[in-house]
Each structure stands twice: as C-alpha cells, then as structure tokens.
Amino acid sequence: LNSTNPTSPTIGVFDSGFGGLTVLRAMLPRIPGARWLYLGDTARLPYGAKSKQTVARYAVSAIEYLQQHGADFLVIACNTASALALDEIRAAARVPVLGVIETGVAAAVAASRSRGVIVLGTAATVASHAYARACAQAGLNTTEKACPLLVPLVEEGWAEHEVTDQVVRIYLEEAFAAAAGNAPDTVLLGCTHYPLLREVFARHVPAGVTLVDSAEVTAVRAAELIGVSIQAAASEAPLPAPTFFVTDSTMQFQSLGERFLGQPIANVTHVELPE
C-alpha cells in the first residue's frame, strides 16, 4: 500500500448503487483499523444496460474521485464494472484494485470438489458471461442463472417474505435442473444484493452444496491483502464511520442503504461525476 499512513489504510468502495454496501458491511469488522469511503453512482444506475465503454468511463471517473479523496486501496463492489471494466480501472488506478468477480471465482475454486459451479446474478451480469469466462479459466464447469426478480424483491424490503422464499426456491430448482450434467456442489452469489437473501438461499440449496457469498469472500480477500495493517490498527481508537458519496438523492440512499449496510448511514454527500 502506498498510503501515507500504512497502519490506517483508506479503503475506497465503488458500486453503481446500494449493493456494494453488503461488501462494505462484510469488510467493516474484518479491517477494523481502516478509514472508509463509499461511492455509489446512484444517478446512473443500473449499469447493466450500458455499453462497456460507458461503464468503463463511469467507473474510471468514480475511482479517480475516490483516489482524490485519499483511497489507497480500491474495492470494485459493482459486478457490472468488475465484469466490463476491471482492466480499464486497473490501468487508471494508482493503488491496488480488488474486483468482486475475481474474488468470487477464486472462492468457488477453493470450495468446489466436483468442479461444477452454479453462478446466480442479474440478467446483465449473466448476459456478460464474465463469471463463466473467469470460471472456465479456473477449470470450473459453470451454469449461469439470471435471477431478475431478486434485486427488486430485496429493494422492496421483502428479503424475509414468503414470496421471496418461493422465488428463490424456483430459481434454484431451475438452476440445478439446468446444471445437472456438471454435478454442481457450489453456488456462487454473483450479485451484491444477494447476501441479504443468504438465509433464504441456505434453506433451499441441496445438502452438501456450498454457498459462496461474494461480499463475504471479497471482504476476506481485502483483509488478507491489507493484512499487515490490521493488527496495528486494531489497537487504535475507533475510527470515524464511513463517508458516503452518491450521485443521486442522499435521502433515498440513506433510507434504502441502511437495510444493506445493517447500520445507520450518516455522512452522505451528493457529488457530480464527469459524464
């Protein structure tokens, strides 16, 4: 890390919206000594429908903003940006960059003995086949399954609702039916909204199947990479709460975001990013 204060790194988390807050939530207890910046490009979400060029331009402007504000480690919590623009982001970054897809796939590789993996994601993530490509390079047989109802269900606040339980059960049944030839023993949650449905998934995956939560494994990997700082920082006094930057309504971010972060959100500032 090229931080001026290596015992207290500043970690910049970027997402197109709210989902990345589950990644931040998983990181907070694991890297207690850090300062946190979160940038949600909420005015331009969803990224899923946008071209590779556009996503790369938006993502690069976002991480430049985070670097200007002191980030010395970047977590790309946005699946679309990780799928379409990680190379461009790394080329533009002056600090280490971690993307959710690579960490998710690495964890699936570690978890799977059958080499058969199911990846669940949004329609856009699945259409990009970013997970399938990364899994294939890692020697996994992958079945991707688009689950377009899950993000709206989470955003409706229905994470614990029986309708959601039913929808998750149906999606998993369809995914396992489609993946039968690969003998899948691992399900990778390839969307940062899905950690909020972790218990619902756990109820419905067949016995012996491992659930890989990309928020969780990204947090573990970030902690490993920043590891050297943790012990030093853990002994310090508590650091300030995360600082949030959003490109759309700060009020909406606060109210919807608290569900994702699992704790109150303060310090939200509206910012304009270049087109």
Next chain:
Amino acid sequence: LNSTNPTSPTIGVFDSGFGGLTVLRAMLPRIPGARWLYLGDTARLPYGAKSKQTVARYAVSAIEYLQQHGADFLVIACNTASALALDEIRAAARVPVLGVIETGVAAAVAASRSRGVIVLGTAATVASHAYARACAQAGLNTTEKACPLLVPLVEEGWAEHEVTDQVVRIYLEEAFAAAAGNAPDTVLLGCTHYPLLREVFARHVPAGVTLVDSAEVTAVRAAELIGVSIQAAASEAPLPAPTFFVTDSTMQFQSLGERFLGQPIANVTHVELPE
C-alpha cells in the same frame, strides 16, 4: 390532422421501452386504417430514475424522429415522459399529442362515482405524483401505490404465475387499506406493463370496483380523436405491419416485445438518437 393523406394517418407511438406495445396493441384493432411507427428508447431505459430535463430532452428527440418519419399523430405511451415532459413534447411537436396519464385520469373520472381512486404504478411514476396532481385537478381523491415488483414479474414472463397472483393480491390489499378513507371504487393501472396482468387484477379487486386500463382507454381516446379517418380507412386494403425503431438490441426487442404486443414483431430497425 395535418397528414398529407387524412384517410390513412401515420400514428407514432413513443415509449422508453416495451410497455408502450400494450398501448399499440390496444390501438391496432381500433384504428384499422392507420400506419404505425413505434419508437422504443431501449438503450436509455428506465426513464424513471432520470431528471425531468433529461427525460424531456430524450422524449423530444424521440418525437422529432417519429415526425421526420411521417407521424401525424403522437401517442406518448411512456408514463415517465407523460408525467415529466408532456408540456415540452407538445411545445416541440407539430402534430397532436396524446399522453397516457391524461387519458387514464379522464377515464377514472368517468368511471368513479365515489370520487375515490387508487392509482397503481412504478416507484418512479408514483414518486412523480403526476397522477395524484392530475386526479386532484379533476376532483378525485387519489391513493397512489408503488408496485415495483410488477414490471420485473411481467418481464420475467411470469404474468400467469402464482407468485404474481400473490404479489398482486398483496399490493391491492395494501392499497385498499391505505385508501380506506376515500372509499375507492376505481383502480387505475398507471403503468403500460400492467395490461398484461389485467386478469390477475380482475381476480383480486373487490366486487363493484372498476379497473381502468390506461392502454385501453388511451386507444379509445386516440380512436376518437382520429375518428374521422377510421371509416374511410376501414374500407381500404390492410396496411403494412407496424414499423419499429429501437435504440438498443433489435433481437431482444423482438423476443421480449412479442409478449407485450401479442403478435409477431418484424421490421425492427436500430436507430441512434442524439444525446
């Protein structure tokens, strides 16, 4: 109408995506003599999250495109554009313009005796309060209810699914509970995806409540306004199938769109609209 051929008007239908196809579907049998242009700004959907200025700019560029291609009557089938930009569209148009919100509200006024109306729509439409304002001007007491799961359910192809049945039942229960003070006798479907759920709604609205389908009433109103042409045109030979212009993938439009239109879609051309 300022058409060069008043017996065969060219009707331009504009929407941000697919939903407007339900309006087109309702119009086709009612205005048999017309030629049809449909423009779906699919690359820039959803409009719901965009600012009034942006929506107005997009909508004006879309209707200019339709006019350049011969439209002499414009139907704004997009709720967001009708809510945020109808004045700007009218100012820019050289032909008559019909918006889904005004026709929906006029139909609700005609249907309701209690003056209590429930309007169902997307989160963005409800947040704009465009229906509430238009209803209040017309002397109606309105309860708006956001139903964010319904568009994803329709787009998932689950219009007939038991999950959708359950979600519609829950939304209607919540809406009627919230509207109890207004004694609502009319439910206005304020989203162009909802006509595909018409039968589901019909199963769950209380007895004596009228369901107003904005696609249907927009078609009736368009036919009235163009009325003079109909009889002349009805005697002519069948005219060509609608011509479709979309700003994103033509293949995706074709496959998803046929469900909304209820018939095969051909003649889809990709177009670029100015930013």
